[in-house]
Amino acid sequence: MTAPTAYIEREALRDKRRAAWAGVFLNAPLAAGKIIVGLAAQSQALVADGVHSLSDLASDAAVIWALGHSHRPPDAEHPFGHGRFETLATLAIAAMLALAALGILIDAGLRLLDPPTAAPGVLALWVAGLSIAVKEGLYHYTKAVARRTGSAMMAANAWHHRSDAASSIVALAGIGAAMLGWPLADALGAAIIALMLGRVAWVYGRPAVQELADTAPPADISRAIQAALMGTPGVRDAHDLRLRHMSGAVQADVHVALDPAMTLSEAHRLCEAARASVLSQVPDVVEIIIHPEPDGHADGPAAHDSALRPELQTQVRDCLKGIVPVDAIRHLRLDYRDEGVIAVVELNEVPIEGAQTRVAFRLQQSKGDLAEIRLLWAPAS
Numbered sequence: 001m002t003a004p005t006a007y008i009e010r011e012a013l014r015d016k017r018r019a020a021w022a023g024v025f026l027n028a029p030l031a032a033g034k035i036i037v038g039l040a041a042q043s044q045a046l047v048a049d050g051v052h053s054l055s056d057l058a059s060d061a062a063v064i065w066a067l068g069h070s071h072r073p074p075d076a077e078h079p080f081g082h083g084r085f086e087t088l089a090t091l092a093i094a095a096m097l098a099l100a101a102l103g104i105l106i107d108a109g110l111r112l113l114d115p116p117t118a119a120p121g122v123l124a125l126w127v128a129g130l131s132i133a134v135k136e137g138l139y140h141y142t143k144a145v146a147r148r149t150g151s152a153m154m155a156a157n158a159w160h161h162r163s164d165a166a167s168s169i170v171a172l173a174g175i176g177a178a179m180l181g182w183p184l185a186d187a188l189g190a191a192i193i194a195l196m197l198g199r200v201a202w203v204y205g206r207p208a209v210q211e212l213a214d215t216a217p218p219a220d221i222s223r224a225i226q227a228a229l230m231g232t233p234g235v236r237d238a239h240d241l242r243l244r245h246m247s248g249a250v251q252a253d254v255h256v257a258l259d260p261a262m263t264l265s266e267a268h269r270l271c272e273a274a275r276a277s278v279l280s281q282v283p284d285v286v287e288i289i290i291h292p293e294p295d296g297h298a299d300g301p302a303a304h305d306s307a308l309r310p311e312l313q314t315q316v317r318d319c320l321k322g323i324v325p326v327d328a329i330r331h332l333r334l335d336y337r338d339e340g341v342i343a344v345v346e347l348n349e350v351p352i353e354g355a356q357t358r359v360a361f362r363l364q365q366s367k368g369d370l371a372e373i374r375l376l377w378a379p380a381s
Helices: 003-040 044-070 084-113 122-149 152-179 184-212 219-230 264-281 301-305 309-320 355-365
Strands: 237-246 249-258 285-294 329-337 340-347 370-377
Touching: 003 044, 003 122, 003 152, 044 084, 044 122, 044 152, 044 184, 084 152, 084 184, 122 152, 152 184, 184 237, 219 237, 219 249, 219 264, 219 285, 249 264, 264 285, 301 329, 309 329, 309 340, 309 355, 309 370, 355 370
Parallel strands: 249 285, 340 370
Antiparallel strands: 237 249, 329 340
16 A cells, blocks of 8 residues: 555544544434433424434444444455445444334334324424534535545435434424424324435445445446456456445456467566556456456366376477487477467477477377477577
């Protein structure tokens, strides 16, 4: 990791922690105040709103816990890093929202069946109004941090604050309507808040589950990666592209087809160039593993079933024995093609007349994976 990147990540972590702790310090007294005043003023909507703020407090705690783990570097137990701790926290926040919504909805249903006789007091109105101002401000602050850092977890937490502000608006309307003589309005307001909570839980819980289940990212990311790979000079084809989400970012692996005659070092250099191209052109991708393949010769029997170097080296030596001094072999290159393995033998020897023909004839009489042996004469100067 470069120094500028490390600095940016430290700044992002600091901003996210500040936003999470701001939520703790504001949600704790706000939740307690709404529940206490709601009970005293006999406002079920305000109590439900207080429970919502309490779930906000729990989600802030989950965010703080996740931030303590997600920014750790990869280790032996987590070789891909700890980014999914944020995803787990996002899922936990969604679960808290869903449970809170269910509880509020059940209680509101019971209130609708047995409406209260007394209307909420005016203090409940003031507390709901204060909650709207505080939670809307907290939403904008947390949302700004989410945009700067690209964190889905912070975005979910921001919308948790926004949903709390919206539920306070519904609570305010329900309390006001109940004070004007519509006693069912308070319970109806609580039921609407529950449905809002359920929707937010779905919006952020579903992507978290998809990420943990390694659901593929949108197709436009795949197309962008393919375009970046095919724009790299030397890449003939790109296939078997696989993508996975990791805390809002994308990790990928892909197979690329290259010139079969290319050296290993050139293939490695080309893959590094292709990787750099993807990382620079597709901002969502933070890592891509590229597997090079010989174009047109990656899926034949030679690529999967042929013998490896030690056995083929023995076959080459047997074919050369008595025709070319075996100790003259300087280098052996093996080329696995669909038609078989081609062995290119570089010899530290002056050309021997008829050697290539005799070696080819002996190879035809032998049994093995070699399809051809080519002799390259390169005597030492």
